[in-house]
Amino acid sequence: MKRFSLLLSVILAAALLLSACAKPAPTEAPIVAPPTEEPATEPPVASEAPAEAITLVVWDQYYRDVESQVMNTLNAEFEAAHPGVKIERVVKTLDDLKVTLKLALAEEDGPDVAQVNQGRSDMGAMVEAGLLLPLNDYMSTFNWGERFSASVASRNSFTEDGKTFGSGNLYGVSPTAEVVGVYFNKTLFEANGWTVPTTFEEFEALLATIKAAGVTPISFGSLDGWNAIHEFSAVQHLLVSLDYINNFTYGVNNVSFDIPENQQAAAVMQDWVDMGYFTDGFAGIGYDDSNKTFKAGEGAMTITGSWMTGEFLTDTDQEFGFFLLPGNPGQTRLAIGGVGVPFSIRKTTAQPDLAAEYLDWMISPRAAELWAGVGMLPAMPMAADANVEVDPLFTDTMNAWNTINAENAVGHYIDWATPTFYDTIVAELQKLFGKVTTPAEFTAAVQADYAAFLSGN
Amino acid sequence: MDHQQRWPGESRYKGWFYLLPGLLIYLVFIFIPILETIRNSFYKWNGFSNTREFIQLDNYAKLVHDAQFLKALGNNFIFIIFYSLIPILIGLFLATLLGRKPIRGLTFFRTGLFLPQILSMVVVGVTWRWIFNPTFGLLNTGLRAVGLDNLTRAWLGDFQLALPSVGMVGTWVMYGFCMVLFLAGMQRIPEDQFEAAELDGANGFRQFFHITLPSLRAEMGVALITTVIAALRVFDLVYVTTRGGPGDSTLVTGFLVYRSAFQQNQLGYASAIATIMTVLILVISLLILRFQSRGEE
Numbered sequence: 001m002k003r004f005s006l007l008l009s010v011i012l013a014a015a016l017l018l019s020a021c022a023k024p025a026p027t028e029a030p031i032v033a034p035p036t037e038e039p040a041t042e043p044p045v046a047s048e049a050p051a052e053a054i055t056l057v058v059w060d061q062y063y064r065d066v067e068s069q070v071m072n073t074l075n076a077e078f079e080a081a082h083p084g085v086k087i088e089r090v091v092k093t094l095d096d097l098k099v100t101l102k103l104a105l106a107e108e109d110g111p112d113v114a115q116v117n118q119g120r121s122d123m124g125a126m127v128e129a130g131l132l133l134p135l136n137d138y139m140s141t142f143n144w145g146e147r148f149s150a151s152v153a154s155r156n157s158f159t160e161d162g163k164t165f166g167s168g169n170l171y172g173v174s175p176t177a178e179v180v181g182v183y184f185n186k187t188l189f190e191a192n193g194w195t196v197p198t199t200f201e202e203f204e205a206l207l208a209t210i211k212a213a214g215v216t217p218i219s220f221g222s223l224d225g226w227n228a229i230h231e232f233s234a235v236q237h238l239l240v241s242l243d244y245i246n247n248f249t250y251g252v253n254n255v256s257f258d259i260p261e262n263q264q265a266a267a268v269m270q271d272w273v274d275m276g277y278f279t280d281g282f283a284g285i286g287y288d289d290s291n292k293t294f295k296a297g298e299g300a301m302t303i304t305g306s307w308m309t310g311e312f313l314t315d316t317d318q319e320f321g322f323f324l325l326p327g328n329p330g331q332t333r334l335a336i337g338g339v340g341v342p343f344s345i346r347k348t349t350a351q352p353d354l355a356a357e358y359l360d361w362m363i364s365p366r367a368a369e370l371w372a373g374v375g376m377l378p379a380m381p382m383a384a385d386a387n388v389e390v391d392p393l394f395t396d397t398m399n400a401w402n403t404i405n406a407e408n409a410v411g412h413y414i415d416w417a418t419p420t421f422y423d424t425i426v427a428e429l430q431k432l433f434g435k436v437t438t439p440a441e442f443t444a445a446v447q448a449d450y451a452a453f454l455s456g457n
Numbered sequence: 458m459d460h461q462q463r464w465p466g467e468s469r470y471k472g473w474f475y476l477l478p479g480l481l482i483y484l485v486f487i488f489i490p491i492l493e494t495i496r497n498s499f500y501k502w503n504g505f506s507n508t509r510e511f512i513q514l515d516n517y518a519k520l521v522h523d524a525q526f527l528k529a530l531g532n533n534f535i536f537i538i539f540y541s542l543i544p545i546l547i548g549l550f551l552a553t554l555l556g557r558k559p560i561r562g563l564t565f566f567r568t569g570l571f572l573p574q575i576l577s578m579v580v581v582g583v584t585w586r587w588i589f590n591p592t593f594g595l596l597n598t599g600l601r602a603v604g605l606d607n608l609t610r611a612w613l614g615d616f617q618l619a620l621p622s623v624g625m626v627g628t629w630v631m632y633g634f635c636m637v638l639f640l641a642g643m644q645r646i647p648e649d650q651f652e653a654a655e656l657d658g659a660n661g662f663r664q665f666f667h668i669t670l671p672s673l674r675a676e677m678g679v680a681l682i683t684t685v686i687a688a689l690r691v692f693d694l695v696y697v698t699t700r701g702g703p704g705d706s707t708l709v710t711g712f713l714v715y716r717s718a719f720q721q722n723q724l725g726y727a728s729a730i731a732t733i734m735t736v737l738i739l740v741i742s743l744l745i746l747r748f749q750s751r752g753e754e
Contacts, residue, residue: 099719102505125722129506223586223614225702281591283614283703293592419721430703434616 055086056354059101059114061094061341066310066374073370078361085354094341098122105131105346112355116172116344118155119416120165123344127171128162133345134169138356144173147363147380148339151410154250156342165416166250172342175362176307176371177379179324179401179410180230180336183294183312184301186319188215194300196323200238203326207277210300219299220278221285222433225426227304229415230336232429234303236265237334237411238327245334249412251454258447266432266439273433283434305336306397310375313391322396324403334411335404339379377401418453425449491735497728504724516729526730529701529708532620533689536709539624540631540688545680547628548635549673553665555636556643567640571633578630582697585626589613589698613699619707623698631687635680642676643669678749682742689738710734 062071068091075087090111092100098117104110105126116123116132126132139145139153152174159168184196192213197203210217222228237245239261247253272278279285279299294302295316303325312320327333343362345355361367368378369386375394382388390398404410415422428445431437437445463469498516502509520526551570555563573581588595589612597609612622646668654664692711695701701708701716710730718727 106505121720121722125503125506129503131505223699223702225700279592281597281609281611281614284589284591284611285614286586286590289590289592298592423716423720427702427704430614431616434614434703436616436704 053084053086054351054354055088056113056351056358057088057090057109057111058358059090059092059097059104059111060343061092061097061115063091063093064310066314067376070367070370070374070376074361074367077366078358082354082357087358102126102129102131108348110346110348112349112351113343113345113358115341117341118172118338119413120162121419121422123156123171123342124158124162124165125419126162126344127158127160127169131347132171133347133349133352133355134160135171135173135345135356135359136169138359139170142356142360144360144363148173149405151408152339152379155338164250164252166246166252172344173359173363174339174342174379175367176340177377177401178305178307178338178340179377179397179404180234180303180305181322181324181397181400182301182303183308184321184323185294185297185299186321187297188300188318189321196321197326199326200328207272207275211275211277216279216299217277217301218272218279219290219294219302220282221287221290222282222430223285224287225430226415226422227287228429228433229413229422229425230305231303232265232269232432233336233411233414234325235268236262236414237336238325238331239265240334241332242334242409242411245411245414248450249414249416251417254454256447257450258443262443262446263439266442269429269432270435270439273435283430306377306401307340309377309394309397313375313393320393322393322400324400332409333407334409335400336413337401337404337410338413372398418450420449420453421446494728495732497725498732500725501723502725503722504718509725512725516726517733519726520729520733525705525708526710526713528705529710529713532707532709533691535620536624536627536688536691537685539621540627540691541681541684543628544631544635544684545677547632548639548680549670551632551636552639552643553669556640567637571637573630574633574637576630578693579697581626581630582694585629586613586698589622614703616703616706619699619703623694623707626694626698627688627691631684635684638676638680639673642673646672674749678745681745681749685741685745686738689734689741 058075060071062068071089071091075089079085079087094117097115101111101114101116101122102125105114106129116126123132145153153170154166156172156174157168157170158165189195192210192215194206194209197206207217220227220231222231240259244255244259244261247255248257279290279293282290291302291304291308291311293299295312295318297316297318306322309322324333324335343359345352345359349355363380365381365383365386368380368382369388371378372382372386372388372390372394375391377397415425425446428437428442432439432442499511499513500509501512501515555566560566591597591609591611591614594612596612600606600609610618613619615622650668651664654668659667690711691709692715695707695709695712696715699707701712711734714727714730714734717723717730
């Protein structure tokens with residue numbers, strides 16, 4: 001008897017492992033949208049309340065406090081302008097959203113509007129599975145071409161089969177923009193007489209000076225993995241051309257990762273590790289923890305994206321500034337940048353027009369104003385008469401974004417390149433930073449992932 | 458059910474109806490998903506599109522040559538040391554300390570030592586991640602406070618130390634379970650056996666090896682099976698602390714399943730890993746069971 005119950009518990013425990021990743025099989029018949037006779041989405045006259053309220057389900061990933069408030073304001077104003085429409089907001093972290101959204105969008109009652117992460121493994125896979133509505137018609141209806149450039153649109157575009165990234169149909173619109181650069185502690189800089197460098201050479205000289213003064217030059221923590229990509233790629237962007245980074249990210253024209261420029265950037269990383277320019281024990285520190293200590297005044301600089309501006313403005317007695325990682329004279333200086341996670345529409349939604357109006361509202365001048373108000377870079381222009389009180393730090397990041405736009409120097413998040421690229425490069429970067437591999441071994445290992453993807457495409 | 462206990466005319470199958478509700482839940486939430494997972498492992502499928510391709514055993518063939526899978530599997534076996542062997546030894550030791558002679562505050566110690574077991578793994582992971590933090594974590598701060606600065610490390614980011622560090626967290630969670638199991642088992646041993654041994658001049662060590670240990674065989678089997686399974690299917694702890702890093706030094710198969718299924722859209726491949734791991738767990742558990750029951754005979 002005991003044996004039997006033991007055996008049973010073994011089977012049960014093993015079963016849990018299996019059932020954890022089981023999913024229902026796809027239905028045999030493709031999901032067909034019910035025919036919808038949607039009335040015009042012009043707001044009805046406010047006095048006559050509609051018989052039945054329309055609910056628009058929206059999934060977003062603005063879970064941080066200030067961001068969440070912006071979304072609540074925008075939703076309330078949208079509801080006010082559309083009597084009878086109710087926004088049902090579901091907030092998730094990006095990680096959580098990525099895992100659950102694909103299944104939810106395949107459901108008849110899934111979210112009407114959702115934020116879909118860019119890149120092949122998310123937006124590309126969902127386009128391929130026929131889950132997202134092409135937005136080309138709405139783009140001309142609402143004149144979105146005036147709000148974002150072609151370069152921005154291509155980041156949210158795929159061909160209809162989901163195979164080719166960067167061209168084809170538009171599947172999402174992004175409310176915010178991002179640029180990766182250097183946050184520096186103004187308080188520390190002023191106290192020590194350090195100045196913002198204008199060339200990469202000056203930047204490295206500054207690192208040495210700061211180190212000599214007994215301060216950690218670059219606050220950094222690579223335990224979570226992903227931000228190590230920005231560290232490496234920010235330097236990589238100073239060395240490669242825009243054509244290269246475009247080709248590489250969109251997987252066209254057969255470029256390689258195993259090139260001298262990438263090896264050089266990798267060598268710079270190891271050099272910085274050797275010189276002790278990063279936080280002591282950075283390999284065991286998470287991203288949030290690293291930023292917390294930076295905010296508290298430890299470390300002179302940190303290399304990360306403009307999304308941290310709001311964070312660096314609150315709960316701190318230090319003053320921070322932002323500059324783009326300076327390039328080499330006579331060479332194009334690119335910067336990692338792009339637009340934030342875009343809003344997309346579920347292909348089978350019963351309210352495509354209303355959903356499109358919602359998207360339009362998400363990238364309206366009003367939204368731009370609200371995002372700027374909390375220190376987030378809006379991807380679309382603000383109204384000329386917008387009255388937003390902004391902090392000098394926000395002006396710094398805004399200027400950086402405007403600069404790389406004006407110079408056509410907006411680079412890419414290279415982890416979009418293949419579905420497995422993120423996991424590969426994170427593991428390989430940890431080995432590089434841990435001096436387990438050489439720069440040449442690093443680029444070769446990453447190229448192996450990239451080549452496998454290109455040959456299988 | 459035995460013939461004599463049945464009323465005349467009563468169906469011999471009636472007993473099964475009492476099982477029905479539980480059986481239904483088991484079928485819907487455990488058994489059917491298992492079959493579905495096994496089926497998925499023969500397909501190339503991203504997990505949500507309407508088309509999938511039948512590729513027979515290709516996923517399994519790929520698995521055998523996947524260096525990452527082999528590395529992860531190796532790590533799982535190292536986790537057995539931390540999840541199973543060390544906790545059983547500590548559990549035995551503590552149970553012997555607390556079990557034989559009544560000591561003051563026994564309940565307090567027992568509860569305190571068992572506490573890690575009832576905490577959620579995510580809570581445990583987050584807490585230990587904080588303890589291991591190189592800058593302000595308890596461990597390095599403590600080492601610095603007593604002048605052992607040269608022993609401080611980036612624990613979770615160190616290629617040599619990350620796996621043992623995560624493993625020790627597993628030990629911390631598991632030993633309480635083993636201890637309680639062994640404590641319960643010891644209370645079953647008749648006291649006169651020890652008295653007799655003592656009269657015959659057996660010291661504490663000999664009593665332990667000749668009375669306590671053999672009597673705990675059944676508990677040992679339960680502890681081994683439970684902890685070995687936990688070691689082979691570990692996911693939450695790795696997910697919260699290191700995500701398999703640095704490099705792939707803490708990668709385990711459970712994390713590989715998650716990554717393949719949900720991040721890289723290879724549900725078929727992930728299902729193949731899960732199926733292999735389930736078979737492996739079954740085989741190992743059956744071996745332990747056989748070993749244990751052979752000793753009982």
